[in-house]
Amino acid sequence: MISIRQLTLDRGSFRLEGVDLEIPDGAYAVLMGPTGCGKTSVLECVAGLVAARAGSILIGGRDVTRLPAAERQLGYVPQDGALFAGLGVWENLAFALRIRGEKEANVKARITELAHALGIAHLLERGIRGLSGGERQRVALGRALAFRPRVMLLDEPLAALDETSRDAMCSLLETLHRGTGTTFLHVTHSAAEATRLATVRLDAVKLFQRR
Numbered sequence: 162m163i164s165i166r167q168l169t170l171d172r173g174s175f176r177l178e179g180v181d182l183e184i185p186d187g188a189y190a191v192l193m194g195p196t197g198c199g200k201t202s203v204l205e206c207v208a209g210l211v212a213a214r215a216g217s218i219l220i221g222g223r224d225v226t227r228l229p230a231a232e233r234q235l236g237y238v239p240q241d242g243a244l245f246a247g248l249g250v251w252e253n254l255a256f257a258l259r260i261r262g263e264k265e266a267n268v269k270a271r272i273t274e275l276a277h278a279l280g281i282a283h284l285l286e287r288g289i290r291g292l293s294g295g296e297r298q299r300v301a302l303g304r305a306l307a308f309r310p311r312v313m314l315l316d317e318p319l320a321a322l323d324e325t326s327r328d329a330m331c332s333l334l335e336t337l338h339r340g341t342g343t344t345f346l347h348v349t350h351s352a353a354e355a356t357r358l359a360t361v362r363l364d365a366v367k368l369f370q371r372r
């Protein structure tokens with residue numbers, strides 16, 4: 162369960178106040194709303210990249226509000242994927258496992274499994290530069306999934322993709338959600354994505370109403 166209680170945050174002159182929302186374990190929640198309403202800010206606050214001014218964020222009953230991002234144990238795919246351009250595809254996928262001190266044999270097995278599931282096995286020896294938008298998104302998803310987080314945060318994961326790639330990514334996200342029991346929180350402006358993927362629909366306009 163992701164539980165956000167009376168969350169207040171500031172981004173420059175923009176402020177959200179008293180946001181409450183709950184996402185049950187194993188749900189695929191889609192947070193939808195117009196541009197600039199604060200969806201990314203809330204996601205970044207859950208990820209630990211933006212501080213909460215007030216309120217709390219609980220994940221699986223644990224209060225993570227004041228924890229640094231690295232201690233929250235969440236998979237996070239930012240809006241632009243933010244892959245490490247100086248590392249290859251393999252190293253991007255391995256990153257979260259290596260910093261956790263995972264044995265190389267386990268890293269290798271996990272990356273092989275992930276690359277197969279994500280359809281990127283042929284890209285493992287490539288660098289990041291030159292990957293297409295869809296390939297980047299798959300690698301970004303793999304990097305976030307590598308350590309098997311209980312919660313995945315996705316910021317507009319399909320925005321940069323053409324229609325065919327978007328459809329393929331939607332199918333992939335459905336498969337990953339069904340296969341892992343992970344709780345997803347996916348931010349988008351697209352009603353079509355929400356219709357296709359959401360088991361829980363969250364309307365940012367209602368949830369973030371200024372008081």
Ligand SMILES: Nc1ncnc2c1ncn2[C@@H]1O[C@H](COP(=O)(O)OP(=O)(O)OP(=O)(O)O)[C@@H](O)[C@H]1O
Binds near residue numbers: 174201
């Ligand atoms: N680092 C920042 N400094 C100042 N203002 C910011 C910062 N980050 C975000 N904002 C402002 O906060 C508001 C909410 O931005 P946010 O990115 O959370 O919205 P969003 O709903 O995710 O938008 P989009 O759908 O376009 O990504 C916007 O007015 C934005 O300009």
